[in-house]
Amino acid sequence: MRAPTVFLIAALPFVLSVLAHSRRHNARSVGFAIPISRRNEIRSEDGAVHLQRLKANTQQSIYDILVGFLNFKINTGETHPLADGLDLSHILGLSKRATGSVPLVDDSSFLWYGTIQVGTPSESFTVDFDTGSSDIFLPSTKCDTNCDGHTLYDPSASASAVDRNKTFKLRYGDGSAVSGEQYRDTVSIAHLTAYNQTLGAALTYSSGFSESNFAPDGLVGLGYQSISAYNSPPLFQTLVAQGRVTLPQFAFKLSNTGAELYLGGTNSNLYNGSFTYVPVTQQGYWQTILTGIFINDCPDFLLNQTSVIIDTGTTLIIGNENDVKAIYAKIPGSQPGPDSGLDEGFFTIPCNSGTVVSFVFGLKRFPVSWSTFNLGQVSAGSDLCVGGIIYYPSLDFLDFWIIGDVFLQNVYTVFDVGENLIGFADLASPPP
Numbered sequence: 001m002r003a004p005t006v007f008l009i010a011a012l013p014f015v016l017s018v019l020a021h022s023r024r025h026n027a028r029s030v031g032f033a034i035p036i037s038r039r040n041e042i043r044s045e046d047g048a049v050h051l052q053r054l055k056a057n058t059q060q061s062i063y064d065i066l067v068g069f070l071n072f073k074i075n076t077g078e079t080h081p082l083a084d085g086l087d088l089s090h091i092l093g094l095s096k097r098a099t100g101s102v103p104l105v106d107d108s109s110f111l112w113y114g115t116i117q118v119g120t121p122s123e124s125f126t127v128d129f130d131t132g133s134s135d136i137f138l139p140s141t142k143c144d145t146n147c148d149g150h151t152l153y154d155p156s157a158s159a160s161a162v163d164r165n166k167t168f169k170l171r172y173g174d175g176s177a178v179s180g181e182q183y184r185d186t187v188s189i190a191h192l193t194a195y196n197q198t199l200g201a202a203l204t205y206s207s208g209f210s211e212s213n214f215a216p217d218g219l220v221g222l223g224y225q226s227i228s229a230y231n232s233p234p235l236f237q238t239l240v241a242q243g244r245v246t247l248p249q250f251a252f253k254l255s256n257t258g259a260e261l262y263l264g265g266t267n268s269n270l271y272n273g274s275f276t277y278v279p280v281t282q283q284g285y286w287q288t289i290l291t292g293i294f295i296n297d298c299p300d301f302l303l304n305q306t307s308v309i310i311d312t313g314t315t316l317i318i319g320n321e322n323d324v325k326a327i328y329a330k331i332p333g334s335q336p337g338p339d340s341g342l343d344e345g346f347f348t349i350p351c352n353s354g355t356v357v358s359f360v361f362g363l364k365r366f367p368v369s370w371s372t373f374n375l376g377q378v379s380a381g382s383d384l385c386v387g388g389i390i391y392y393p394s395l396d397f398l399d400f401w402i403i404g405d406v407f408l409q410n411v412y413t414v415f416d417v418g419e420n421l422i423g424f425a426d427l428a429s430p431p432p
């Protein structure tokens with residue numbers, strides 16, 4: 001785990017200043033933090049929910065997950081356990097047609113983004129951080145479609161870029177694709193540097209990634225290699241393999257009042273108490289087992305032992321139809337969305353409901369505060385609000401849940417690639 005001497009000497013003044021800094025604040029923090037943010041709240045100024053954007057985000061999340069299952073099959077030769085019995089190419093084909101009718105909206109505007117540096121000399125790019133995928137891509141200077149306005153990556157200007165002589169194509173739910181060439185180059189994040197990191201230089205961006213629809217330049221996936229479209233080690237795994245991090249962990253605080261990605265450990269200023277760890281049950285997504293769900297203090301326990309994917313690239317909590325219906329059946333006054341003009345899969349709840357849904361991981365209950373579960377009013381001034389747990393109607397056969405921001409804003413989450421664990425702790429300053 002020793003860094004090359006040259007690196008150490010070059011980095012020494014910085015390392016010392018950071019150590020001094022972290023000692024002042026907290027002796028236990030051993031990694032590096034980068035601030036992250038998102039462009040939009042789920043609610044608009046008038047209190048109503050951004051429904052179109054949520055729908056687009058949901059559709060994209062599910063599509064990404066299904067594409068990851070395909071990559072898993074290609075990379076490992078095995079069927080992903082959560083995709084057992086699914087005809088993925090058929091479903092993805094279907095989904096493509098079904099989503100063609102959805103108006104193009106800014107589905108990424110809820111995603112969390114920050115900055116990385118790429119190449120030699122290095123250039124800064126803003127990227128979404130997504131635990132639900134495993135690849136890096138950036139728009140190339142040679143990109144001729146939808147890349148205008150973004151910072152462009154020029155491999156020919158980077159002394160450390162190596163052409164892998166491989167192309168890539170990442171498909172999206174609206175039927176579009178991001179495609180280009182694979183390179184290896186130096187990628188730095190929060191002052192940690194990965195050498196020979198595989199990344200995609202896109203020659204074509206889909207309209208969903210054009211600047212007006214997508215503020216960051218590109219994306220960094222934080223999942224496992226088995227779902228990588230490049231079948232190459234993802235950025236964080238490269239940092240671990242090259243001995244750059246003290247601990248093989250990264251952690252997120254996702255909150256409107258200050259969000260952070262921490263690499264190489266956890267930031268103990270941001271959580272209270274200890275972590276509840278659950279095992280990664282399949283190394284692909286950050287997949288684990290949810291023990292169950294409680295509604296308020298009702299003793300009924302729902303969803304006994306369900307597979308879940310923890311996904312920072314998903315805004316809502318997406319479950320299967322029967323489970324989600326069972327949950328809303330326990331919430332007084334809730335109604336299926338179509339009763340008030342929403343799409344199937346969404347539910348309304350009275351805005352004064354105050355319902356608290358708790359997710360149990362291991363043996364610990366993690367409540368989702370009403371302020372995060374309640375997405376906002378159906379329309380401005382309505383006394384009906386939209387619940388943060390939905391199902392996706394045409395995919396009722398999916399037997400797992402995708403757990404996004406609505407839950408993750410309530411906890412401090414650590415992703416441990418050394419022990420293959422996910423840990424949740426109470427936030428030091430939880431949402432109201």
Ligand SMILES: *[C@@H]1O[C@H](CO)[C@@H](O)[C@H](O)[C@H]1NC(C)=O
Pocket residue numbers: 162163164165
């Ligand atoms: C890619 O192709 C070029 C030209 O043929 C070659 O010089 C280079 O070594 C190849 N790169 C890799 C990673 O094989």
Ligand SMILES: *[C@@H]1O[C@H](CO)[C@@H](O)[C@H](O)[C@H]1NC(C)=O
Pocket residue numbers: 162195196242
């Ligand atoms: C990166 O790859 C080059 C060959 O392309 C190799 O010489 C170098 O040692 C590699 N660096 C690391 C840190 O793996």
Ligand SMILES: *[C@@H]1O[C@H](CO)[C@@H](O)[C@H](O)[C@H]1NC(C)=O
Pocket residue numbers: 301304305
């Ligand atoms: C959950 O299922 C397990 C078996 O899979 C069973 O032993 C346990 O009692 C169930 N728990 C609840 C609360 O239903």
Ligand SMILES: *[C@@H]1O[C@H](CO)[C@@H](O)[C@H](O)[C@H]1NC(C)=O
Pocket residue numbers: 271272426427428429430
């Ligand atoms: C977390 O700990 C700090 C310091 O001990 C305390 O002020 C704060 O109230 C705690 N937060 C919660 C949610 O318990």
